[in-house]
Amino acid sequence: MAKQIIKMDLNRVEGDLEIKLEVDDHTVTDAWCVGTMYRGFEQILVGRAPTDALVITPRICGICSTSQLYAATSALEVAFQTPLAPNATRIRNLCLMAEAVMSDARHTFLMFAPDFCNPAYRGQPLYGEALELFEPPFKGRVARETVYHSKQILGIVIAFGGQWPHATYMMPGGVTCPLTEESLAACLAAIDDYTQWYEQTVLGCRCERWLGLNTMADFFAWLDETEAHRHSAVGVFARFGRALGLHQTGQGTPHLLSTGCYYDPENWQPPFTARQCLQPAGFYDGETDRIESFDQRQVAEHVRYSWYADYGGGRHPWEGETQPDYQPDGDRYTYAKAPRYQDQVVQLGPLSDLVIAGDRLLTSFFQAEGANTWLRQFTRFHRPVSLLQQMRRTVIELQQHFDEPTFIKSALGAEGEGCGLINASRGSLGHWVKIKDGRIANYQVITPTSWNGSPRDSANRRGHWEESFIGLEIKDLDNPIELCHVVRSHDACLVCTVHFVKGGRKRTFLV
Amino acid sequence: MYLYWDQLKQELSEQGQNFRGRDREATLLWMACGSCNGESMAILGAEGPGKAGYNLLDFLEDEGVRLLWHPSLSETSPREAATIIARILAAEEELAMLCVEGSIINGPHGSGMYDTFDGQPKRDIIRALCDRAQYVIAMGTCSAFGGIPAAPPNPSESCGLQFTNEQPGGLLGPEWRSRAGLPVINVAGCPADAQTMIKTMSLVLAGLPLELDKFNRPLTVGPCLSDGITKRCGTAQKVGYACVGCIGAKFPLSKPMFRQVELPQRELPVLLPPRAPIFMIPGSDAAGNGAPCHG
Numbered sequence: 001m002a003k004q005i006i007k008m009d010l011n012r013v014e015g016d017l018e019i020k021l022e023v024d025d026h027t028v029t030d031a032w033c034v035g036t037m038y039r040g041f042e043q044i045l046v047g048r049a050p051t052d053a054l055v056i057t058p059r060i061c062g063i064c065s066t067s068q069l070y071a072a073t074s075a076l077e078v079a080f081q082t083p084l085a086p087n088a089t090r091i092r093n094l095c096l097m098a099e100a101v102m103s104d105a106r107h108t109f110l111m112f113a114p115d116f117c118n119p120a121y122r123g124q125p126l127y128g129e130a131l132e133l134f135e136p137p138f139k140g141r142v143a144r145e146t147v148y149h150s151k152q153i154l155g156i157v158i159a160f161g162g163q164w165p166h167a168t169y170m171m172p173g174g175v176t177c178p179l180t181e182e183s184l185a186a187c188l189a190a191i192d193d194y195t196q197w198y199e200q201t202v203l204g205c206r207c208e209r210w211l212g213l214n215t216m217a218d219f220f221a222w223l224d225e226t227e228a229h230r231h232s233a234v235g236v237f238a239r240f241g242r243a244l245g246l247h248q249t250g251q252g253t254p255h256l257l258s259t260g261c262y263y264d265p266e267n268w269q270p271p272f273t274a275r276q277c278l279q280p281a282g283f284y285d286g287e288t289d290r291i292e293s294f295d296q297r298q299v300a301e302h303v304r305y306s307w308y309a310d311y312g313g314g315r316h317p318w319e320g321e322t323q324p325d326y327q328p329d330g331d332r333y334t335y336a337k338a339p340r341y342q343d344q345v346v347q348l349g350p351l352s353d354l355v356i357a358g359d360r361l362l363t364s365f366f367q368a369e370g371a372n373t374w375l376r377q378f379t380r381f382h383r384p385v386s387l388l389q390q391m392r393r394t395v396i397e398l399q400q401h402f403d404e405p406t407f408i409k410s411a412l413g414a415e416g417e418g419c420g421l422i423n424a425s426r427g428s429l430g431h432w433v434k435i436k437d438g439r440i441a442n443y444q445v446i447t448p449t450s451w452n453g454s455p456r457d458s459a460n461r462r463g464h465w466e467e468s469f470i471g472l473e474i475k476d477l478d479n480p481i482e483l484c485h486v487v488r489s490h491d492a493c494l495v496c497t498v499h500f501v502k503g504g505r506k507r508t509f510l511v
Numbered sequence: 512m513y514l515y516w517d518q519l520k521q522e523l524s525e526q527g528q529n530f531r532g533r534d535r536e537a538t539l540l541w542m543a544c545g546s547c548n549g550e551s552m553a554i555l556g557a558e559g560p561g562k563a564g565y566n567l568l569d570f571l572e573d574e575g576v577r578l579l580w581h582p583s584l585s586e587t588s589p590r591e592a593a594t595i596i597a598r599i600l601a602a603e604e605e606l607a608m609l610c611v612e613g614s615i616i617n618g619p620h621g622s623g624m625y626d627t628f629d630g631q632p633k634r635d636i637i638r639a640l641c642d643r644a645q646y647v648i649a650m651g652t653c654s655a656f657g658g659i660p661a662a663p664p665n666p667s668e669s670c671g672l673q674f675t676n677e678q679p680g681g682l683l684g685p686e687w688r689s690r691a692g693l694p695v696i697n698v699a700g701c702p703a704d705a706q707t708m709i710k711t712m713s714l715v716l717a718g719l720p721l722e723l724d725k726f727n728r729p730l731t732v733g734p735c736l737s738d739g740i741t742k743r744c745g746t747a748q749k750v751g752y753a754c755v756g757c758i759g760a761k762f763p764l765s766k767p768m769f770r771q772v773e774l775p776q777r778e779l780p781v782l783l784p785p786r787a788p789i790f791m792i793p794g795s796d797a798a799g800n801g802a803p804c805h806g
């Protein structure tokens with residue numbers, strides 16, 4: 001069969017995604033990721049009071065609004081050099097972890113795993129078991145339980161922020177809410193309940209046992225050890241996913257980036273130069289196999305192939321512009337920009353975060369097989385285990401520091417520039433702000449999906465997703481399930497790409 | 512309020528006032544436009560009394576609602592979804608409830624191409640679907656009034672379904688009525704409260720006469736964390752920042768929105784469990800300085 005260009009649209013991403021593929025017979029030979037929705041948050045922010053970012057930016061995304069709030073608050077704190085209460089950092093970390101734990105479960109069991117129930121897999125030995133656990137919508141046992149338990153863990157955010165999503169309980173200097181015994185008790189209860197469910201249903205073993213798995217060999221030995229392990233949600237995922245060869249697809253760029261997260265409460269203070277994080281930042285250079293330190297000044301965004309007024313080359317976000325310029329004809333094809341680090345295409349997400357942070361189990365897999373579809377998703381089973389432990393530790397720290405304030409009052413300045421960097425559940429998120437005369441003069445947001453789903457840059461290099469589709473074999477072009485796995489392993493979140501698109505749903509043969 | 516609602520529903524079901532066509536399943540189509548998917552996420556968190564909870568799934572099952580399609584939750588492939596929409600538009604599939612989240616995007620230059628579906632401006636498809644639906648429910652302030660995307664300078668040229676901020680008329684004219692004879696029901700909020708969304712859909716399915724205010728918000732809509740009696744936003748009192756007025760038609764106002772309301776550390780009254788009746792003391796100075804939330 002001759003080469004053809006086809007357009008594919010996916011559902012069950014937060015916001016929709018349009019992917020244009022060039023296919024030679026059944027093998028992908030080129031790809032373009034198209035973002036089709038533009039909302040213009042950055043333009044709305046310009047000219048407003050700096051603290052309006054605390055109300056407006058969480059509303060960029062309904063699934064990671066705590067992440068947006070944390071990044072916005074940090075950016076203002078860096079800009080104004082605001083001293084902040086260590087307890088506030090603890091509360092922020094705790095809420096951000098809760099959001100990640102929620103997101104990992106909802107993404108894995110409501111978005112990723114339903115693809116295992118695709119009719120294409122009827123002949124797979126584990127198909128019946130996958131249906132029992134994951135059948136959409138909400139029919140599978142684990143899917144149903146996820147609705148309940150992911151809501152319960154958000155009780156932690158609600159204890160401090162009153163609502164989820166879109167609460168504005170953080171502000172420069174701290175958090176607006178007081179620390180109460182009731183809120184801490186609610187947090188502990190939520191962590192306990194969730195841990196119990198996670199052990200019984202998702203892992204099939206105690207968290208302590210899971211955390212003792214340090215290598216790939218440990219994991220496979222664990223998997224074979226008991227029926228409970230094999231038939232747990234992670235057991236079924238691991239076996240089914242590897243049977244499908246998901247550990248051999250979706251590699252993409254070899255470079256990983258994580259901008260670090262969960263500031264050390266006692267040490268995160270002005271001048272905010274030493275970024276001491278519980279999850280450290282870094283750039284993994286796939287060519288030298290080394291982790292280098294991260295410098296936010298090395299970030300630049302390109303708009304050569306995006307529907308924005310072109311400024312030529314890359315620009316650091318502080319100097320960035322977001323001036324939409326929709327041109328239906330020509331070679332521009334998306335509302336997403338193309339961020340690059342040290343002029344390299346990088347991939348972001350929980351796998352990048354944890355490999356750079358030195359997680360032993362994931363590093364063992366990563367060294368053996370590289371970044372791939374299976375490993376990215378496996379990370380979302382693994383990450384909540386250590387987060388739950390860290391959350392409990394944070395609550396205990398809050399109990400120990402119960403009499404300290406959660407907010408330090410200080411006047412905000414009228415000038416400054418700052419950036420707030422954290423790891424949202426689907427990868428590193430950055431807000432860059434410039435303030436002049438007490439107003440926002442420039443605001444740029446770079447989300448994890450901006451990085452992963454980026455278009456080509458000024459040097460015509462493909463974005464990470466585009467690259468990760470190359471060579472993929474799609475058996476049935478009417479049911480591109482292999483493509484779905486690759487995209488979903490990145491937890492594609494297009495609404496949060498601020499400039500991203502929502503595509504149509506019909507697959508059209510263009511050629 | 513919760514008990515009151517249950518009683519009301521009980522009485523009505525005894526009177527046999529049922530949604531037209533309830534011998535069949537009621538159908539629900541959920542569309543997302545210029546949205547953050549906040550309502551979709553919020554409604555997953557809906558809960559009721561008891562550990563078992565009353566969540567979205569219980570609602571769908573108990574009320575006999577068939578979810579035709581939801582952009583993030585359905586397994587239905589995009590192609591099938593397009594077919595479902597085509598069937599609705601061709602009147603081959605009845606549509607009881609159309610729920611829309613997110614603002615209606617008209618940019619750039621009125622073309623609607625900032626938000627497309629199947630290569631067409633999504634707002635055109637929404638408009639056609641509205642005419643087929645028994646009830647159209649705007650889930651959240653964005654689809655009701657335009658919300659955050661419509662804030663100045665409104666880069667995406669957003670509006671609401673039947674309002675543009677507080678001005679009547681959005682995607683649909685002020686006189687537009689759904690097949691059941693109602694304007695768009697505006698379940699305002701940012702995000703709309705999960706329980707309010709479910710209650711409103713239940714009311715609609717029960718065929719109850721809905722009382723709407725001048726912004727077509729049903730009486731189920733109240734400010735965040737309010738007690739349901741005074742309809743006063745509880746955010747300041749409970750969380751420590753002033754109400755941002757998210758259920759208002761003018762949200763977000765073009766004046767500074769964030770104001771901390773300093774709470775005495777530790778001397779806060781114990782929070783009552785959600786949905787228990789709370790008797791607020793009128794004039795209590797902690798609650799948003801007494802400013803009502805309605806825009």
